[in-house]
Amino acid sequence: MDILTFKENLFVKGAELGFSDMELYFQKNGKFSTKIFKGDVDSYNIAIDGGVSFRGIFEGKMGYAYTEKIDEESISFLVKEAKENLAMIDSEDPEVIFAGSEHYDELDLYSEELASVSNEDKIELLKKVEAECFALSEKISSVNYCLLESHDSEKMIANTKGLEKREKGNVVYIFVSVVAKEGEDIKSASKLVLTRDFSAFDPKAIAKEVVEEALSTLGATSIKSGDYPVILKNKAAASLLQVFSTAFSADNVQKGKSRLANKLEEAIGNSLITIVDDPFKEDGFMSRSFDSEGVATKRLNVVEHGVLKTYLHNLKTAAKDNVASTGHGTKGSYKGTITVAPSNLFIEPGEKSYDEMIAGEEEAVIITDLQGLHSGANAISGDFSLAANGYLVKGGKIERPINQITVAGNFFTMLEEVEVVGGDLKFALPAGGYVGSPSLKVKSLAVAGE
């Protein structure tokens, strides 16, 4: 059954059950992924999938249900389940099916050129990446992850208020992880490159960066426990910001789960810190012209020179605070309900390069990698205590690699104690939102080692 017929029949059935306003969210994805291991295709995956989510208002409450099977039988399943679900809801918050924004920007998120690249060409490129890694050093004992994935997706929101929006996008990324070995010492490093422009992949450059990182960590040992000035390298800073970006969600603020409650227009960080949410960012993994409620998106300064300017809102949280939605109504997929999440959120880069930042330090610890973020960081309180790797800086130069340390602090205190914001913006692996940061020099964090 085609999706438009499905929609017509669904809305008719829903009206029969008494739903006043209704919405259909439809998503269809195509995916190709492949892994190379020692020159051979180790895995080759293709997929076509998707699903629909129905939501509708009955007596002021919103009911949700979804299915991956798009057939006649599913129509009665969806409306029946949605009606049962809404009967459980206590929340008295007003529910809205959105009629549409006045203006939507047109985004070019779909590359015809990328869509035309053959799977064979993708495999050839990936084989080169693996070969380059091995060619660069005999100490590379294995390339334990050499993956390419390309996605295309189409989403549609259609409702009984007359809104019908569609958006199509595609993207490709490579993820490589190498293992370096010297005697008994084993170290690994990984790298993600994400783009919409296939010709931008440079196998030599990708291999060089990841191999050099792995080699540079060989021979790492711990350091003496104590408080150190810290340079959080871009990737590590981004992964930390990602965990704590939930504090900007108006939903968390309203539910008492954010330290940023009642802080609007107050300084929450050093004046060097400006945090932007940009749904139009080119090569942004979460770029979109409308959010999951159909609200038009826009670029937003969340924090401006240290001052908190706004929370991230969907329609419901905005209504509660008596403001307009910021276009952050987000559905992880058709399986979820509407939450709040950033699009492409990042700390605006400064001037100094990473090397210049190092040159400016007499003694400091560089943190390149943080582990256990899902368990060692408390998104509510801001406290973190995380396993980390990095380098020791002495006299403005990297002296040696370090590992087997933990770094601890409080994210919100840290924002106030940032002394330098680097110019090297980089994004963490997408999870919820796509979050980035340049390298940050922080006055002091507690490092536990020897």
Added chain:
Amino acid sequence: MLNQAMIEDLITAALSTGGDFAEIFVEDKFNTNIALVGGKIENSISGRDYGIGIRIFHGLNSVYAYTNEHEREKLIDVALQAAKAIKGTPGDFTLNLTRQTLTNQHPIIHKPREVEKIKKVNTMREVYDIAKNYNELISQVTVGYKDEQQRVQIANSEGRFVEDERIRTRLAIQTVASRGNEMQTGSYLPGAHKGFEFIEQLDLKHYSEEAARIAVTMLNAEECPSGKFPVIIDNEFGGVIFHEACGHGLEATSVAKKNSVFADRVGEQVAPSIVTYIDDGTLPNEWGSANVDDEGEATRKNVLIENGILKGYLVDKLGARRMGTESTGSSRRESYKYAPTSRMSNTFIAPGKSTPEEIIANTEFGIYAKYMGGGSVNPATGDYNFAINEGYIVRDGKIAEPVRGATLIGNGPKTLQKVDMVGNNLAHGQGMCGSASGSIPANVGQPMIRVSEITVGGRKGK
């Protein structure tokens, strides 16, 4: 679900380019998720996952395709597209699918879809009330309820054809205790391979109060000191540390390609002789159990480490090909969207002889981790990290003041060598384990154990 003739046609199409093995996985799953926040039911969502996974091997090459199309022509087309990636010589083969009847080892009393949602909601309200009223410092309680009813069909070109149903139910109790600007959290997430009877039989008071007590205790705790200390890890979810630090390194996923520190070491002493480590997917109605794995092989009890000697690994079909061995019934996947691979089910350290009291009394100074949080491990190096959710200082053989913000870091194989006491109070805890084939329910377990030295990262300094 598909009929046998359809499955046979899909296998035939999948092998049309010379593949030497093909497998069809059909999944039809109903899910319910309900969330209660601050005393009010905030979300209730239910839905149906449905799709088909097609896998083809050609030697060590594997191709996987999935779709939630359900019409015949489209499915055959997906199978043919997947087959195109195989460059072999089509041979003659005869397919004789024999439907296997399973004896269900995990009986279910109340299937989730036959229980009214209001009953589920009422339980959540009860849990909320207990946790919220535990102490006036409790400022927020969130209760999640989740059930799933998954029917699968698994068939392959070797003639296997099985159907299974997996039913799971879980509660997630999360608390926040606050004073001024300070907030600490507590949680408990019990679950089982059971229907609503799991909730009916559950000691709601115990789990709700524990979740609240942890948050309050941590609010009143000091920052944990850092350094190298003896660490006592209590039973149940404490087993997560060996799940991450050893379990993942024993999966064919990393062993077959020699990316694991445990590769090629069967027969070697990898742990003190007091350590026996087992993975058992047959434990009746446990969270990580099932009748068959996601390749249709019967689950079994696999002894991985016996009295400190490495005995074997967790192996799936593709891993078995690479390693020249047999499957151990350990192949799992989150859904039809993932090719299955070797994973843990219910993994635990077998009980030893010491009583918990003896272990504490024998420790002059150290850290006692009553409840562990999550963590992760780099399988290539064995380096791990874990959060302690509720920790204490042990002083002069007694549990002393609570400490918060502690992280344990170390190297799995090395930590394993340092286990010096194993308790007699084995218990299991429930978790979701994320890896190559998605996020799957897995039990971790152990009795109380002591490790002679682990690096503890805290914010108090030395």
